[in-house]
Amino acid sequence: MSAPSTTPRSAVANSVWPRLEPLLPQIAKPIQYVGGELGAVVKDWDTAAVRWALMYPDAYEVGLPNQGVQILYEVLNEQPDVLAERTYAVWPDLERLMRAHQVPQFTIDAHRPVRDFDVFGVSFATELGYTNLLTAIDLAGIPLLAADRSDADPVVVAGGHAAFNPEPIAAFVDAAVLGDGEEAVLEITTIVREWKAEGSPGGRDELLLRLARTESVYVPRFYDVDYLPDGRIQRVVPNRPDVPFRVHKRTTMDLDAWPYPKKPLVPLAETVHERYAVEIFRGCTRGCRFCQAGMITRPVRERSITTVGQMVREGLEFSGFHEVGLLSLSSADHSEIGDMCSGLAQQYEGTNVSLSLPSTRVDAFNIDLAQELARNGRRTGLTFAPEGGSERIRKVINKMVSKEDLIRTVVTAYTNGWRQVKLYFMCGLPTETDEDVLEIAAMAHEVIRAGRAATGSRDIRCTVSIGGFVPKPHTPFQWAAMARPEVIDNRLRLLKQAVNADRSLGRAIGFRYHDGEPSLIEGLLSRGDRRVSAVIRRVWENGGRFDGWSEHFSYQRWVEAAAEVLPDFGVDLDWYTTRERDELEVLPWDHLDSGLDKDWLWQDWQDALGEYEQEDCRWTPCFDCGVCPAMDTEIQIGPTGRKLLPLTPVNGLRVPSDAQQ
Numbered sequence: 001m002s003a004p005s006t007t008p009r010s011a012v013a014n015s016v017w018p019r020l021e022p023l024l025p026q027i028a029k030p031i032q033y034v035g036g037e038l039g040a041v042v043k044d045w046d047t048a049a050v051r052w053a054l055m056y057p058d059a060y061e062v063g064l065p066n067q068g069v070q071i072l073y074e075v076l077n078e079q080p081d082v083l084a085e086r087t088y089a090v091w092p093d094l095e096r097l098m099r100a101h102q103v104p105q106f107t108i109d110a111h112r113p114v115r116d117f118d119v120f121g122v123s124f125a126t127e128l129g130y131t132n133l134l135t136a137i138d139l140a141g142i143p144l145l146a147a148d149r150s151d152a153d154p155v156v157v158a159g160g161h162a163a164f165n166p167e168p169i170a171a172f173v174d175a176a177v178l179g180d181g182e183e184a185v186l187e188i189t190t191i192v193r194e195w196k197a198e199g200s201p202g203g204r205d206e207l208l209l210r211l212a213r214t215e216s217v218y219v220p221r222f223y224d225v226d227y228l229p230d231g232r233i234q235r236v237v238p239n240r241p242d243v244p245f246r247v248h249k250r251t252t253m254d255l256d257a258w259p260y261p262k263k264p265l266v267p268l269a270e271t272v273h274e275r276y277a278v279e280i281f282r283g284c285t286r287g288c289r290f291c292q293a294g295m296i297t298r299p300v301r302e303r304s305i306t307t308v309g310q311m312v313r314e315g316l317e318f319s320g321f322h323e324v325g326l327l328s329l330s331s332a333d334h335s336e337i338g339d340m341c342s343g344l345a346q347q348y349e350g351t352n353v354s355l356s357l358p359s360t361r362v363d364a365f366n367i368d369l370a371q372e373l374a375r376n377g378r379r380t381g382l383t384f385a386p387e388g389g390s391e392r393i394r395k396v397i398n399k400m401v402s403k404e405d406l407i408r409t410v411v412t413a414y415t416n417g418w419r420q421v422k423l424y425f426m427c428g429l430p431t432e433t434d435e436d437v438l439e440i441a442a443m444a445h446e447v448i449r450a451g452r453a454a455t456g457s458r459d460i461r462c463t464v465s466i467g468g469f470v471p472k473p474h475t476p477f478q479w480a481a482m483a484r485p486e487v488i489d490n491r492l493r494l495l496k497q498a499v500n501a502d503r504s505l506g507r508a509i510g511f512r513y514h515d516g517e518p519s520l521i522e523g524l525l526s527r528g529d530r531r532v533s534a535v536i537r538r539v540w541e542n543g544g545r546f547d548g549w550s551e552h553f554s555y556q557r558w559v560e561a562a563a564e565v566l567p568d569f570g571v572d573l574d575w576y577t578t579r580e581r582d583e584l585e586v587l588p589w590d591h592l593d594s595g596l597d598k599d600w601l602w603q604d605w606q607d608a609l610g611e612y613e614q615e616d617c618r619w620t621p622c623f624d625c626g627v628c629p630a631m632d633t634e635i636q637i638g639p640t641g642r643k644l645l646p647l648t649p650v651n652g653l654r655v656p657s658d659a660q661q
């Protein structure tokens with residue numbers, strides 16, 4: 001464990017490589033700690049005015065492809081006087097050796113100690129990375145608790161979707177940034193640069209105060225939380241006069257002005273995605289009530305077809321990747337997705353470049369899109385996400401897709417040569433019954449039956465993949481009770497039996513699911529308050545690492561830690577997870593402004609219980625969710641009417657004809 005330290009940061013940031021290298025033959029996958037990938041940047045330490053260490057708190061193979069970190073890494077390194085390096089969670093085998101040999105948490109770019117940087121930025125896609133944050137802070141030699149840090153320690157800043165409720169990690173981070181990061185990191189950099197140039201007046205406290213005054217950086221130490229006798233929060237208020245009552249999210253409005261990544265990182269070791277990924281739009285107003293990403297990233301902002309085309313061309317040229325991922329929360333909803341796919345397919349026809357859409361809405365997928373995605377003969381995986389098995393539950397979650405839509409869509413894929421599709425559902429949704437879940441089996445049977453009839457082949461398969469529902473902050477389901485793990489597990493057991501009840505159809509259906517226990521812990525962390533930090537710390541002290549990995553996750557460890565520390569506060573694990581909140585309860589994140597109006601969210605929750613659907617404001621009048629007026633933003637969608645031009649052969653090379661103009 002680290003003790004409070006006031007040892008000054010090293011002015012030279014000596015590389016730990018000489019001490020790390022002899023350890024590498026003793027561990028699995030040493031290549032992941034070596035750095036030097038195509039796209040990696042190493043800058044001069046001494047001439048940098050501001051130095052960032054950026055972390056994705058998971059293993060290299062998951063962390064390297066993360067778009068958020070790649071974008072911020074490039075945006076920061078483009079600044080002449082700014083240096084940014086990356087660090088990832090080290091596996092327990094290396095952690096043991098690092099502790100034994102006193103090797104601190106290091107960046108993989110120049111193997112510099114993380115503690116020597118000015119800012120340590122950590123991007124959380126999931127709350128299950130919290131214990132890895134503690135490992136990294138502790139290995140770095142930074143005091144675990146923000147309150148114990150000195151001017152010699154970096155400012156630890158959390159970002160990413162989980163930062164929209166950073167209260168469970170408020171004890172461990174100095175600040176959290178809500179929303180889009182591109183402009184936020186530059187603003188933070190400016191504040192740090194000026195503060196350092198002035199001779200660091202007022203020390204760490206003054207720097208944090210300057211960050212808090214931007215109104216988009218949340219500094220937990222400047223807010224006090226009062227509790228009611230029954231454990232609920234009474235209020236969260238600033239404890240000094242010059243910080244805002246509410247902290248607002250950042251929204252990057254013009255995606256064309258931020259065409260990153262331009263130089264994507266090409267991994268040395270195997271990673272979960274090896275492709276050039278371009279975000280084709282940000283935000284989603286489909287209004288799926290469980291979807292935190294859709295709610296907190298509103299409004300929809302499209303990247304134009306021409307910027308996407310240029311990014312793909314330059315990204316592929318730089319990286320040599322053979323797959324292009326057109327990313328967003330619902331890629332087939334881009335107003336020019338058809339032209340984009342056909343333009344790219346045409347440009348790369350005859351090459352080994354393939355296109356993929358990560359997850360496709362059932363109602364937005366059509367035959368043209370299917371043909372464009374398959375044009376070069378390669379068919380990357382297709383995933384459709386009806387999310388709910390019955391029409392009734394799909395109304396509750398506002399996933400407006402019918403069984404007929406799904407069957408028609410999947411048959412389109414089968415008849416266009418796909419032999420395998422994946423269908424994603426959730427279990428444990430509000431108001432859900434066994435019958436709602438059992439309808440997933442009927443749907444999967446129907447998919448196989450219709451697919452066989454349409455193709456005349458028995459060689460088709462579908463995989464039913466089931467995730468546990470976790471209510472998230474800033475969504476209409478933020479008030480909902482979670483189902484107990486035993487209820488989820490029983491429903492999944494019944495579903496598996498129902499899928500296999502027809503042997504002929506069941507053989508063509510794969511079944512993947514997680515049991516309900518990790519979801520319950522994710523629920524504790526996602527809707528937790530500051531008292532939950534004691535649970536996280538206890539779990540970590542008891543060996544908790546890589547909680548997002550089933551082979552490392554221990555439900556028992558979390559349950560025991562919660563039972564040990566929460567009773568002191570008069571609450572327990574159930575209180576945080578299986579308890580429904582009422583309208584007037586102060587939620588731990590109410591002082592963090594995602595732009596969504598709380599009254600609108602409550603009304604949408606009531607509509608969910610009444611099984612009423614909500615339209616998409618891209619195509620219907622605004623329904624006053626609050627985001628656009630609160631954030632001074634607006635929906636930005638096309639079509640632009642422009643097309644991607646085909647490639648023209650020049651001297652045996654194929655270059656885009658628009659590049660020659």
Ligand code: SF4
Nearest residue numbers: 617622623625627628
């Ligand atoms: S404020 Fe209106 S237009 Fe903007 S995201 Fe909300 S519903 Fe859509």
